[in-house]
Structure formats: C-alpha cells, structure tokens
Amino acid sequence: MSVNHVLTTCPYCGTGCQFFLQVVDDRLVGVVPCKTDEISQGRLCIKGYHAHAFVHHPDRLKTPLVRKDGQLVRASWHEALGRIVSEVKEIVAHHGPDSVLVLASAKCTNEENYLIQKLARAAIGTNNVDHCARLCHASTVSGLILSFGSGAMTNTTPEFDNADCILVTGSNTMEAHPIIASHMFKAHAKGAKVIVVDPRETPLSRMAYRSLHQKPGTDIAWINGMMKVIIDEDLYDRDFVKNRTTGFEALKKVVDGYTPDRVEQITGIAGKDLIDIARTYAKSEKAMIAYAMGVTQHSNGTNIVRALANLTMLTGHLGKESVGLNALRGQCNVQGSCDSGGLPDFFPGYQKVDDPETVKKFEKAWGVKLPHEKGLTLTWAVQQAAEGKIKAIVAFGENVMLSDPDITHLEKALKKLEFLAIVDIFPSETALLADVVLPAACYAEKDGTFTSTDRALRPVRKAVDPPGEAMPDWKIACELGRRFGVPGFEFKSPSEIMDEMAGLAPIYGGIDYERIDRQVIRWPCPSKDSPGAKFLHAGSFKMGRGVFAPVEHTDPQEVPSPEFPMILTTGRNLFQYHTGTMTRRSSKLEREAPEPYVELNSKDAKAFGVVDGERVRVSSRRGSVSLAARVTDNIIPGTMFIPFHYAEAPANRLTNPALDPIAHIPELKVCAARIEKG
Amino acid sequence: MTEFNPTILAFCCNWCSYAGADLAGVSRLQMPPNVHVVRVMCSASVKPEYIFKSLVQGIDGVLVLGCHIGDCHYLTGNHRTAKRVPIAQKLLDDVGVDSRRVKLDWVSAAEGEKFQQVITEFVDEIKGLGPNPMRGVRL
C-alpha cells in the first residue's frame, strides 16, 4: 500500500500548470493543484483537474502493431522496430533521405524532441523534421525572429498580473488558456483595461473595457490603423523608435493609408473604437499584447505577427516587466519542441541548419555527416507526399488526420506513402492508417521536461508505469537510432539527454535537472550561474535593432462567394483538446462538450431557416460535415465557427490548406463555406 | 408605456393545490392570466434548482403551492419544502434578487378561493416589483 503525490506538469495547453498526481499503488486516483507553483498558483482548469482520467483508459496502446495482409496485428518490439528501420533504409537507398519525413511532437518532452530531430538528421540524414507547431505558431516563430531576433513570448505568465492594459486578439484565452486568463483577471481586478479584438464574442470579451469584432482575415488593417492613429497623434515612443529600431519611415508611409474610415470599411471596426483602443494601448505604461491562433493561422500569418511586432516597437511596449508581445502557445511542449530543434530549418536552440559553422559544430558533436539544406515543413511535405515525393513518414504522436487542413486530400496523400509509422498513446485516426504503430508512454509515465509558453522549464515526473509494453518516446527514439547503426543514442535517462542538448543549444546552456528540480528557470539561460530570463529584449534585441516591417492588408485566400456565402473559422472549446484523443476519453470533459456543433449568428440562422439544435450540413469547396447548429449572438453575422476536436464532424475536412509563404502555416481560420439544413 | 405583464410559474401539488386550482376554475373565479401551472406530485419535488433555473431563465415570479402541514400525501414532503424554500429565498437576496419573487403557500383541494387570492396577490406583488432583473442578462 503506497500513496504518493507526484509533482508534474499538465499535459494540455502551453501554460505549464503544475499539479500533483495522486497515486495509490501504481494507479492514478486524482489531481491536486500545486499552491506554490508560480504559474498556476493552486489553480487549474477542468482539463487539468481531469488530467489523470485518460491515463488508464482501456483503449491505450499496449503492444506494437504491424500491418500484415492489410490488418494491424500484434508484434514484438524487435519486429516492429526492425520493420521501421528496414523500410526506411530501403526507401532512403532508392529515393534518398529527403524522401522521408519525421514528425516530432509538441506532446513529447524536450529530451524526446531532441532525440527525434537527431534521429532525422543524424540517423536518416534529412532535415525533414517538423511537428504541429507548423499549424499553430509557425508564423510567430518566423515573424518574431525577423522582427526581434527571437520567436518566443516576451514576458512571463505571472507578469500579466501587473499590466494596466492587455490587448487580446485571436485568443479565446478563458477557454484555451484558462490559467493565463486567471492572471489577466488579477490585472482586471486592479483596474487594467482589457481590450479584446475577435470575430467572436469570447467569454473574456464580456468583461473587457472594449470588445471589438473584426471580420476574419482583416487583422493587418486594424493593427496598421492603430499605428496610424498613434503616429498621427504623436503617441509613439520616439526614443525607442530612434535608438532601437530600423525602418520607421517605411512603416509610417505604409500605415498612413489606413485611416479609421478605411479600416472600418475593411474590418467592420468602428473608427471611433479604433482610435480609442489605439490611444488606450499607446498611453498605458504597462501594456501587454496576448495573441494566439486567430492571428497566426492565416495565409498571411507571418505578416500579421510582424504587424503586431511593429505596434509594440512603435509604442516602445517591449523589454520591460509586464510590457510586451505574448504568443500564447497551445500545446504543453510546443515551445520546447521548437526549442529542441523539431523544425526543418533549425537545430536545437534556433541555430540555422544552413549555416556551415553550425553544421560543423553538430557534425562534430554527433560524429556523423549532416545535411546542409533546410528540410520540408509538415504542411508542405504532405502536399509533396500527394505528388509521390515523400515516400515515408515516421510520426511521434501526431494525429494529422484531424489536425491538418483538408483531410480528404491528406488521407489520399497518406495512403500514397510507401511507409507510415506512428508512435502514439491511443489508436488515433492517423494510427489506423499506419504500417507500424508503436505504443508510447504518456506524460504520467515518464520523466522529462516541458517548456511552457513563457519559456519556463517544467519538470515532468513519472507517477505510474506505462501500460503493457508501452515505452517512453525517448527510449523508442534511442532504440531506433541504435538500429540505424549510428552513434549517440546510448542514453540511460532523460537527464543525460538534456545535458547533451544544453551543451549544444546556448539558450539551454545552463539548464540541468538538478537546477530545474527546485527552481523555475526560463530560457535564455546560457550558463550554470545564469538565473534565466524573465522578460526578453531589455536594453537591446538579440540582433541589435528591431526591424519594422511594413505590411499591407491582403484578403484571405478564400472570400465568400454566392456559392459559399459565409466565412468559416475554426478553433477550440474549453472542454476538449485538439483531436480529442485524450479529452474524449475523459468522462467529465466529454460530458461538458460531447457533440460537434457549428456556431452561427441568429440573423444568419433566420436567413437560412436554421433553428438552435437543428442538424445542419456545412460545406466548403473541399468537403462537408453534418453537425448540430448552435444559434448564438456570440459570433458576428456572416461568420460561422466549428471546433476542430470532433472526428465525427471534422472541421478540417472543410478548411483551406492555403499556406503562409514564409511559415507554411495553413489558413485554418478562414475559408468560404455554406450552411444547409440536414 | 404598456403595462408590465409578468410571467409566473406556479408549481402545484397534485393532491391539493392543483385540485384547488381546478376548483377555482370550475367555480369561475376571476384570475389573472399570467400564471403557468406546473403539476407536481408533491411540493417537495420542486427542488430549489427548478426555482433558480426558472428565475435565471427570466420567469418573473415562482409560486410553490403545497398541502397544509400535516396533510401531506407523503407525510413529510411539505416539511422539506417548508425548510428549503426559505433558504432559496435568502440565497436569492444574497445575490441581489428580490426574494419576494419566490413565494411558498399552502392551498388545499377545497380552497379554490384561497387559490384565487394567492395567485391574484402574487401577480400584483410581482407587478409591483417589475420585470425580473435577470431576464436577458448574460453572464
């Protein structure tokens, strides 16, 4: 009889809340919030409180599976791993290493992601390694690296407490990041002005000082409009602009065209409201911006991010405590999986794969020859797979069959592959298409670290044993690496992997398990005596000066037409998480949001003759889904919203795979659609 | 200005007040038309949850009518009601909803006139209080 309380990190969103798993004899019985954690402060959302619920679910994958005569059948680890290695080796021999794509995972730990990208680069010989950050904040990483030199949240989550103006856009913070919203409430209680700009009326917007609704896909227009007001009224920070930035004159010229009247025409935001929020934001001493997918998931997502970066630099709202630009990241370790090099263009620590010196450094460290060209992004690679240029995918815990746009086309692409291997904890929609499926340990069954959205290293601690023969992903990656016959996969513990990564990625240079066991450290932490960084860009940018990049408004790739008269936007709700593999197996969460639905405005409902609760069919140029109508005034007329969690009515059957040219993020937030009864 | 016409819900016990309402109707007693009667098996089956739900959804007043103490078909059902409803009323006061919007009374099957009187007085009282402030309020 043993009872333990194991302190670990929540496996859902990127906030990085810590809690105790209550363990009785290798069984999880509950979750207790951790009162001393500086991020969660003894508070959790409903997903956190039920984070133990799916762990012992009977659907968990317990043994490796291998496809034989069209069926997935039980196999030994030896057979399954051997099959992956021999198939991949053969494909590499015939088509070259760049015909293989490896997918890392924002659900895996930093150590695992480090090994997964090492597996792709060192063992297979390709930079084709990517993960679902491509679908969420790829435009943040690329946009902010261009503007500031670093693509991460500039502040820490607790800093929201002391802001006096918080501009939230494209983030349904109360539902998608409940504990970050909790910090915003603290500021709100002290009188901070919360401004929400979103096509939907989100729960947060109901308590906002100003809640404005823009048409989806028109963000650059209102952001430029704010900057015009700020420049015209001389509210900008002249010192900051002069001393810390370049390109102001060009910016001034571009935003000059965005008069309040024109902005109103494009976005639907009233001119006087625009002027008001511009003044409020510019005049506030401690102004923070928080944004999420509503900004990034556009075919011009990188530009929207850069527009926001322009706004912060123009007002000098950067580089101070409780002042900055904050991308709220959506997966428990999406920040870390980017940090650890799960990207086709970066080694761990955002070191460029096409920089000869860097390549040399990693070749020396890993003892192998490495490719020099940038690899393919996830979204681009699956389009290449459809054309037969990608032959094999080895994916750690991605469920692309629900998360990626235009899944009808995607399924065709996946079926065209010669080989697909999936490592997952549940038989996901994608796993069912695979040739080999490996059972992984979930967050409660392994040690490691997640990096939260505010760059904090958050320990993940093993509470129970994995089910059946399941293994942690880092062990699986080690096994695969060894079987590929390359050195450098002989790790005994995640701590050793972190040590290797810290030696190669300067932003993690001072991180080790002993330090993070007892204290919260946020990167950049270059050395053992560095306490890490709270807010970024104090005094100077990493690359010297910040770069103003004037950007123009462009229409989304699809605009409403007579055939598809509505705009469809997609997102999350509070109770489900992403493709639902975990939350839909947690009874309390499933109870709260059991069914797919489409939100539409009561005016539109009247026009289409649809009543609340009625079954409707929503179609786009790519497909259609049947689901219940939820008639509401929380969304502006002309726009519909479908959460993307539900396999029975996958929103991504409808979404547009049009990509941002820089970040390759798909336009999941806007496509043209229609709604019919039935 | 048009006169405020409240919407009122009356939960009536099958064994007494519902029959009382019937009697009032058969006797052709004049009654305000604002009241929707919900027939329940016992006033104790009117959980406070239903009272709260009614008010939150915009009902202007809720009447709970049961058997006189001692007459309960289930012996002590109305004892429960007698304890619960006053608590529900106080909780409403605590959050700023006038507790007079909820009324508990006892009406037997023979008290058609009392039924008429209770209903009429309650409708007048609610008219005096004005519309339910929770109507149309979105959290």
Place this chain on the structure above:
Amino acid sequence: MNELGKKLARIAFDERGADYLLAMREEHGNVAPSMIRKGEDAGDVRVDLPYQLVNILSNIYPWVPKGRIAVVCRRCDEKALNEIIKRNLMDRDRLILIGLACTREQVALCRCSDPVPSKVDIGEANAPVREDPLMVKLDSMSQQDRLKFWTSEFRKCNKCFGCTLNCPVCFCDDCVLEEHTFTPELGIPPSFAFHLVRSMHMSDKCIECGECERSCAGGIPLLTLRKMANRDMKRMFGYEAGDKEKVSPLLTTLEGKLLEDGEHVC
C-alpha cells in the same frame, strides 16, 4: 527532517499510534501533500500553506482500507471531518486529528470567525475575525448593485469545478452541477443558476475553509458568498455546519425529527 517534521512524527506515530501521517512537506522546491508512512522520514514538514488536506484525504481514503491515519487539521478541517463522519463516509476510529492553530495572517485571509481547533498541537491560538469586509460592503449595497456585482463576478467562472473538487464537504457521487437540466453543456460561463444551485447544496455543510475561493481560477469571492449563506442558516434555523452531533435542518421535519431518507441528502 526539520523540527516540525520530528514533532509531528512523534505526535502521530509515537504518542497517538497512527500508521500514516497526512501532512505537507517540501518537495522539489514546492510544498506537497504527503502521506507519510510510519517509520518513514517525515521530511521538511510545512504547515504554512492552506492545502485542503481533508479533501485530499477523501480522495485516497477509499483506497486505503486499513490503518489509522493522522491528519493535520485546522478548525475548519476538523469541522469538515465532522460533517463527513456524520454521513458515515469515514470512520472516526481510523482518524487521528492533529490540531493546527492558524496564523494571524491566515485567519485574516479567511476572515475566519472560528480559527482555533478543539485541541491545539501546533501553532498558537489567534483571535477570530468577526467581519468579512466584502460582506459588510455587499450588505450596504442596493439590491440592484448586489446583483450587478455578482453578475460581473460569475462572468469569470470557467467551470473548472475547482470549488467543488477542492471542497472537503462536497461528497456526492453524482454532482447536481453535472446535471444537464441545471447546467446545460453550453460552454462557459455557466449560468447564474450554477452558483445558486451550488449555494443551496452547500448551505447546510459549508465550514468556511475558503478553499473554493482560493482555487477559483476566476478569483470570484466565493467564501463571502458562503459566509452570507451560512449567516442566513444561522438566523433562520440557528444551525452552523461542522458540529459533531447536530443534524442539518434540511434533514429534519419542522418538529425536528429525522426525515426518513435523511441520512445523506444533498
């Protein structure tokens, strides 16, 4: 093992014959609830953080079929256990209470009117706080303003169920707040009824530990709401939750006789 750890281990295991000690101790730079076994190093025990140990105990109690469990109990925890034991959800003989008197700061944070456990083993007794400033303020408001106040507070509810999950006296297997009739599955915030229904169900049980308020992600002053309801119960029925013997007025007839199925009605 710090001094407090030694002292608690001595009281629990040596003096009072416990098999387990449920307390808080330092782990990984944080303070963790810990079920310490007899003979095990108690570690660096802390009592300065208001973890709801009774609720934590309730979660694991069904899984620990044997042995006596010592629990560090504030006055509110002691009262919570009384409510639990009255409903036969735990066996008093299996529990050993180690009385913790709250610090003055903690008493102030909880606006606690009853801070001293029946037996003080740790800490020093502090004077109660007689008034909840927010309650006084709400009392002086107009009805309209009070409604406005709670409306804007409840707007911050994101239905985490923290108030319920962390409550030591919420013990129904099927929670009324999960019934679709009263709280339909239509996202957040839940309607005003959610909070009224919870108030109703807590009215004869709440022992004012304040855990609902502390764990509320919306920062809603739930403890004040509880205190208002408790004041009503006291005025109407002279009843205060947490007594070893006294039966809730909701479980008795008007004459004070126990209702037939009155054992565990929520």
